[in-house]
Amino acid sequence: MKYTTPIVAILSVALLAVTCSAEPPGGQRAKGANGQRRASGGQRPGAGADRDPKQMVARMMNEFDKDGDSKLNAMELTAMFASMRDRRGSGERPGAATGRTPGAGPQQRGPGQSGQKPAGNRRRGQNGDGKPAKAGGQAPKRPVAE
Amino acid sequence: MLLCAVIAPAAHSDELTRDELNFFETKIRPVLVRECYGCHSNKAGNVRGGLRLDSKELTHIGGSSGPAVVPGNPEESWLYNAITHQDYVMPPKRKLPQQVIDDFRKWIEMGAPDPRVTNIAEIRSSITADDIQQARESFWAYQIPVRQSLPQVENNSWTRTDIDRFILSKLETSGLQPADDAEAWQVLRRLSFDIVGLPPAPEQIDSFTAAWNIDPDGAVADTVDRLLKTEQFGERWARHWLDVVRYAESTGREVNMTYPHAWRYRDYVIDCFNDDKPFDQFVQEQIAGDLLPVSTDQQWSENLVATSFLAIGPKNVNEQNRVQFAADVADEQIDATTRVFLGMSVACARCHDHKFDAIPQADYYALVGVFRNITTYFGNPPSEFGAFSGVQSKRNSSLIRLPVGDPNPYDKSYSKQELASLKQEMTDKLQEMAETRRNRGRSTGTDAKNAQRNRIRMNNELANLSGQLAVVDASGNPISYCMGVLERDAPANTKLLVRGEIDQPAQVVQRGFPQVLCSEPVEIEADSSGRLQLARWIASKENPLTARVMVNRIWQHLIGQGIVTSTENFGVTGHLPSHPELLDQLAVQFMESDWSVKTLVREIATSRVYRMKSTFNEQYHDYDPDNALVWRANPRRLDAEAIRDAMLSISGEIDFDRPRGSEVAKAGYTRVQGGVLGNPRDIARKAFERAANNTRAASGPGSRPQFRGPAGRPFQRGRRGGMGPAPEEIARQVTNQLDMENAKFRSVYLPIVRDEEPRSLEVFDGADSSAIIGQRESSNTATQALYMMNNRFVIQQSTSFARRITEVSSIPAEQIDYAFLLAYGRKPTSGERSATSSFLRAFSPSASYRSRSVETLAALCQSLLASAEFRYVN
Structure with a gap:
């Protein structure tokens, strides 16, 4: 069964849902509660919301329209939603290369992967002064002989 | 002295170029005003997340997460993070155009040129250079100690050492005479507790008494030498030092996180005292061990462990503001360094000029410049999965990898299967966490609360798992870590802070040391933080305080009170020395003996002053109630460790082997809750x-x-x-x-967790591990009596004590004699023997005198342990 007409509508709803998920838990953003930190991990799910919707639709069709008929059947649509759900969980920007450890969970990031900031309790590995910490501890430099 | 704050408009905008200024004014400031000031500005009266963007300084300080802008580094700048909608979402309802985001990135990469400098230009101190010079020249503690000429005394025959001459001279001037020598057993008990923290064994009492009857001086000297050679000397004197350096194995405060590697510092201190490491070297290693040149990796490791001194202080890891936390850590380090080694507090100059000593506020910030150039390691390293922390532990830290690993590592190791299982568990938890996050917002009411609880629980579990994985290598073998400090690459001066507020910076202060203690102006090289220089200056003969302060501490532990009774305050508000010439003489001797602690202990313990009786003299007491002139020995209550160790020693249960690590190390990096x-x-x-x-x-x-x-x-x-x-x-x-009532090792190895000290120490005024304690309190309270009557450790030791007695003799009179000898170091008087026999009969009327059970004897033994004589050294 093909869903020709509703595709754009579904995608729009999906995009809206993604955008709305920037709201705090419960969806009850208090008036003026601007910019509160998201407790969930990774990037904001709506990080790609500023992209051109046409481009997004094109990319999704390209990615999920396996039989190439320019329509998404039930299986393709299911795969697309599953993919979106995973991205929401991981905070992955659609199409972005993450350099994730193979086999690692959706929330995992290796330490020292530049440009990514762990969230939730996994803030950047820091020393007490805010300097980045290395996995396995800090190797000291041998003092220079005088 | 009044503090004069000179408020002046900014003289210039940190020399911005025209292009930089234009860029800021056209691309950055309008966006800040339009998009950010509404919620992050003092003027708007709204500082969400503690972030204020009004000025350059406030922007760099940032809010609860850290600096909003790190010049040159967009990835470390939370402002850039937020506008790119990574961890934060700013502005909250939409994203800025990409061009604006690019402008901000470019601006940060340019070094964040910002003309909005704070208006406070300079704080002028009311303490002038003349004031400092005058204090340096006139106040006794700021003069370098010099060798004194020996005073003349009338009763030459009484004196044995130079110490005796100084003490006797003052006594004779006041018309007093020193007390007679104490009994042999009293002197031995005093020596034994003072030097090794344990009571003498009965056979030692016999041999000492015999030697004393022939040659008291020789008997004392031989005993002192013997005791100084034992390993127990280091354990006893290290504990004194650990009091002073606020040693503990946790952060304390609201969120009490453990320091699982603090025990290495404890062991280092014990070894230093046993090896009689020169005190000047000991000082340098603790302040700048990471910078001292070394010839071997072993020595390097030891020096790194020594810097734990700067890392073991109490910390508020729940502090929201990173800059505030860093300022507090540096403040604590400065306070510890100055009070421990110099016997003076500089830390009150954090907010204002010192009210009494000639220490301007700038001197404090000169030291801050030295200490802010270090990174302090006190937490747990990140694992391969990243850095995790409990919900309330916001300020984390890593650890230093030791250059030489433990040949016999104490920490837990894992088999490959265990390691794989831990990693799998970690992965599962991460997925569970991701699932929970995906589902958040879908539940309401009770479910929402449960979900929140679940997230907190999972956070903590992730932190624990990561903590376990972080401290082992790929094969599951433990990595050897230590706490401590390491130097940063680019030393910099700091700004003086008005009233110590981190958002009120004033002028930049050059790195340096307290001027009043420096006879010559200090120059610190631009490429050096000055910490090594500071360590060497503190441990030098040119420093007027270091040797005096340490000599005074040693004197206090042996004589009962310091020559300067305010051991941590040699400043204007401290007490004047009772014998300034003696203090100087001992300080000079201490330095000339290569800063040998053992030599000084020997010098004092072999003096005639040390072996005086503690007999009370009403007439003398009226004249000198504090015994400041030392006309008699000070009766002293044993400290908490000595009481516990003495019970173990008397019962024969004591284990002299050093335990590896500590109970805290066994638990790893975790939060202490409810003890x-x-x-x-x-x-x-x-x-x-x-x-x-x-x-x-x-x-x-x-x-x-x-x-x-x-x-x-x-x-x-x-x-x-x-x-x-x-x-x-x-x-x-x-x-x-944490009470470890079944442990048999010496008390110095008991776990010291802040606010959760073991009961056996706490009840007898053990040192508060959150404070620098040079002199413990010595109370005599009902809780102590109740502890001795009811605590199961005391009951256990009494039972073992009784068994030991029955093993030595089955004759009741001998048993009583032996019990007294072990507990008090003397045999009972006839009255005591009679009373004891009556007690035993009354306690167990049904048993025959001969068939008296261990239980009955245990009651006697417990009575002896609970008595005042056992707890006091006369």
Whole structure:
């Protein structure tokens, strides 16, 4: 069964849902509660919301329209939603290369992967002064002989 | 002295170029005003997340997460993070155009040129250079100690050492005479407790008394030499030092996180005292061990461990503001360094000029410049999965990898299967966490609260798992870590802060040391933080305080009170020395003996002053009630460690082997809650499971299990009818984890967790590990008596004490004699012997005198341990 007409509508709803998920838990953003930190991990799910919707639709069709008929059947649509759900969980920007450890969970990031900031309790590995910490501890430099 | 704050408009905008200024004014400021000031500005009266963007300084300080802008580094700048909608979402309802985001990135990469400098230009101190010079020239403690000429005394025959001459001279001037020598057993007991913290054995008492009757001086000298050579000397004197350096194995404060590697510093201090490491070297290693040139990796490792001195202080890891936390850590380090080594407090100059000493506020910030150039390591390193932390532990830190690993590592190792299992568990938890996050917002009411609780629980579990994985290598073998400090690459001066407020910066202050202590102006190289220079200056003969302060500490521990009774305050508000010439003489001798602590201890312990009686003299007391002139020995209550160690020693149960690590190290990096290392609920659950398993295993076919508690008492029948430890017994094991009532090692090895010190130490005025304690309190309270009457450790030791007596002799009179000899170092008087016999008969009227049980003798032994004479050294 093909869903020709509703595709754009579904995608729009999906995009809206993604955008709305920037709201705090419960969806009850208090008036003026601007910019509160998201407790969930990774990037904001709506990080790609500023992209051109046409481009997004094109990319999704390209990615999920396996039989190439320019329509998404039930299986393709299911795969697309599953993919979106995973991205929401991981905070992955659609199409972005993450350099994730193979086999690692959706929330995992290796330490020292530049440009990514762990969230939730996994803030950047820091020393007490805010300097980045290395996995396995800090190797000291041998003092220079005088 | 008044503080003069000069408020002046900014003279310039940090020399911005025209292009930089234009860029800021056209691309950055309008966006800040339009998009950010509404919620992050002092003027708007709204500072969400503690972030204010009004000025350059406030922008760099940032809010609760850290600096909003790190010049040159967009990835470390939370402002850039937020506008690119990574961890934060700013502005909250939409994203800025990409061009604006690019402008901000470019601006940060340019070094964040910003003309909005704070208006406070300079704080001028009311303490002038003349004031400092005058204080340096006139105040006794700021003069370099010089060798004194020996005073003349009338009673030359009484003196043995230079110390005696100085003391006797003052006594004669005042018309007083020193007390007679104490009894031989009293002198030996005093020596033994003072030098090794343990009572003398009966055979030592006999041999010392015999030697004393022939040659008292020789007997004392030989005994001192013997005691100084024992390993117990280091354990005793290290504990004095650990008091001063606020040693503990946790952060303390609201969120009490453990320091699982602090024990390395404890062991380092013990070894230093046993090796008689020159005190100047000891000082340098603790302040700048990471910078001292070394010839071997072993030496390097030792020096790194020594810097734990700067890392073991109390910390508020729940502090929201990173800059505030860093300022507080540096402040604590400065306070510890100056009070411990220099006997003066500089830390009150954090907010204003010192009210009494000639220490301007700028001197404090000169030291801040030295200490802010270090990174302090006190937490746990990140694992390969990243850095995790409990919900409330916001300020984390890593650890230093030791160049030389432990040949016999103490920390837990994992097999490959265990390691794989831990990693799998970690992965599962991460996925569970991701699932929970995906589902957030879908639940309401009670479910939402449960979900929140779940997230917190998972956070903590992730932090624990990561903590376990972080400290082992790929094969599961433990990596050797230590706490400590390391130098940063680019030393920099700091700005003076008005009233110590981090958002009120004033002028930049050059790195330096307190001027009043420096006879010459200090120059610190631009490429050096000055910390090594500071360490060497503190440990030099040119420093007027270091040797005096240490000599005074040693004198206090041996004589009962310091020559300067305010051991941490040699400043204007401190007490004047009772014998300034003696203090100087000893300080000079100390330095000339290569800063040898053992030599100084020997010098004092072999003096005639040391062996005086403590007999009270009403006439002398009226004249000198504080015994400042030392006309008699000061009767002293044993400190908490000595009381516990003495009980173990007398009972014969003491274990002199040094335990590896500590109970805290065993628990790893975790939060201390309710006196328990870790989550009390989890630990209790595991304890119950373990007990249940043991019971099942022991109740096999044909077996008749004997369940016994730590005190050898049989466990009660469980509530469900099966044999096993009573619930209250398990609860006791869990909640008394840090008391370690069954431990037999010396007290210096007991776990010292801030605010949760072991009961055996706490009740007898053990040192507050959150403070610098040069002189402990010595109270005599009802709780101490109740402890000695009811505590199971005391009861255990009394029983062992009684068994020891029965093993030596079965004759009642000899048993009583031996009990007194062990507990008091002397035999009972005839009256005491008679009273003791009566007590035993009354305690056990049904038993015959000869068949008196150990239980009856144990009651006698406990009475002896609970007596005042046992707890005091006269």
